[in-house]
Amino acid sequence: MSDGKMITIVANGKPRTVRVDCSLVELLSQWRLRPDMVVIERNGEPVPRASLGEVRLRDGDRLEIAQMVGGG
Amino acid sequence: MAHCREEDAMPPKSAPSDIADLSREELQRYSRHLVLPEVGAEGQRALKRARVLLVGAGGLGSPLGLYLAAAGVGTLGLVDDDVVDVTNLQRQVVFGVDDVGLPKVERAARRLRNLNPHVDVIAHHERLSAATAAGLVTAYDIVVDGSDNFPTRFCLNDACVFAGRPDVFGSVYRFEGQVSVFDARRGPCYRCLFPHPPPPGSVPSCAEGGVLGILPGLVGLIQATETIKMILGIGETLVGKLLVVDALRMRFTHLNLLKDPACPVCSAQASIHQLRDEAYTCEPVGTDWDGDEYAVSPTQLHAALQRPNAPALLDVREPAEREIATLNNTYEIPIDELPTRLAELPRDRDLVVYCLSGGRSARAVRLLREAGFHRVSHLAGGLRAWTEQIDPSLPRY
Numbered sequence: 001m002s003d004g005k006m007i008t009i010v011a012n013g014k015p016r017t018v019r020v021d022c023s024l025v026e027l028l029s030q031w032r033l034r035p036d037m038v039v040i041e042r043n044g045e046p047v048p049r050a051s052l053g054e055v056r057l058r059d060g061d062r063l064e065i066a067q068m069v070g071g072g
Numbered sequence: 073m074a075h076c077r078e079e080d081a082m083p084p085k086s087a088p089s090d091i092a093d094l095s096r097e098e099l100q101r102y103s104r105h106l107v108l109p110e111v112g113a114e115g116q117r118a119l120k121r122a123r124v125l126l127v128g129a130g131g132l133g134s135p136l137g138l139y140l141a142a143a144g145v146g147t148l149g150l151v152d153d154d155v156v157d158v159t160n161l162q163r164q165v166v167f168g169v170d171d172v173g174l175p176k177v178e179r180a181a182r183r184l185r186n187l188n189p190h191v192d193v194i195a196h197h198e199r200l201s202a203a204t205a206a207g208l209v210t211a212y213d214i215v216v217d218g219s220d221n222f223p224t225r226f227c228l229n230d231a232c233v234f235a236g237r238p239d240v241f242g243s244v245y246r247f248e249g250q251v252s253v254f255d256a257r258r259g260p261c262y263r264c265l266f267p268h269p270p271p272p273g274s275v276p277s278c279a280e281g282g283v284l285g286i287l288p289g290l291v292g293l294i295q296a297t298e299t300i301k302m303i304l305g306i307g308e309t310l311v312g313k314l315l316v317v318d319a320l321r322m323r324f325t326h327l328n329l330l331k332d333p334a335c336p337v338c339s340a341q342a343s344i345h346q347l348r349d350e351a352y353t354c355e356p357v358g359t360d361w362d363g364d365e366y367a368v369s370p371t372q373l374h375a376a377l378q379r380p381n382a383p384a385l386l387d388v389r390e391p392a393e394r395e396i397a398t399l400n401n402t403y404e405i406p407i408d409e410l411p412t413r414l415a416e417l418p419r420d421r422d423l424v425v426y427c428l429s430g431g432r433s434a435r436a437v438r439l440l441r442e443a444g445f446h447r448v449s450h451l452a453g454g455l456r457a458w459t460e461q462i463d464p465s466l467p468r469y
Contacts, residue, residue, distance in 0.1 A: 012318075013321070036266065036267055037266060037270055041328055046327065048330055049332065064325055066327055068270055069250055070220070070270075070275060071131075071220055071281075071288075072128050072132045072217075072221075072242070072243060
């Protein structure tokens, strides 16, 4: 937090530090996840795939990210 | 009559009184249901009238079949083209050692009829495909997806959207499970979440990544619960929600889902208007290697390894997999560590990469070629193909 440009979010129940103003698309690319292979909820609200690039993360945001799973 | 409500949830195929009268034996068998006000005789008759299609007689299909049959679902269709393998028994609890090598649907049907002879179990020994899905789905009221591959899941979703049937979805991988009810008439479908199957090799199969044996049991029973609730018209279902189960942390999370206004199959902008077979995605097999210029067959590799300038072998599987079976490896670097360990590999020697079935090794070849390794190829079909064609003494997994 020394430069004040990092924020803390909670992803799938675990705290994570990300750059301030990071978009969800940037976050996914950082975590090597494909936007068309995840479902995301932010603070209890589903995020439409079309707006993944517009949503900017804020300090304290709670994300739930579900990845495509196919086994049976 | 409650005709309208039932029409919405589950259209009866014939007049209830014809087929759904409960015998004395059934009244006794289902007594713990009958005393529940939410079920009662009317609910039990609704279960008896219900026609449920289970796609996949495996890890999810085992608990689904056992509990739906025990609950008295009148007609249960089972679809699967596979035979029982000894590696199935760790989680596919409907089977025993006597079933190994025999068709899954036939063995499961036998077990379910024995569990509850009042259930009409119909075995469909086939792989669900674009050619067969519509006929199968329309013959049932509720469809349950317990399949283990993306082509089947997408084809089944589309068939349910077209036929107006709910698709009770469940999937598992390692320690995680997901459940939802996709019903395009009143909520999102599978393609609203994931518009198309993942690119080849991007999602490992359970065979490659593993799955904790209890997990399909846990997830399959949640699917069974949703199915029974829909038949009875009680409680709240997972329509519009994805339940994510993390067995390691024992964390159950609901994600709210949206119907995608640009969904390729269930929206006004739909581009898919008929069923189609999606290409395979995570388990490459046989002839699909023909277009892969960097693939070598087990026979070619076997011959190359006998020559003086034999290629080096790079195993990109996880250490735990090497404990089960391995070739005479020169290098061992799990695929995820490969980008940071390139310096360990030779550029002046032929290198053949392998994994279990060829998916990870194909990714490794792309990565290595991009990094300037020009003498790299990989084993088509992986260790599985090697075991089948060259060395049957290796343990299979």
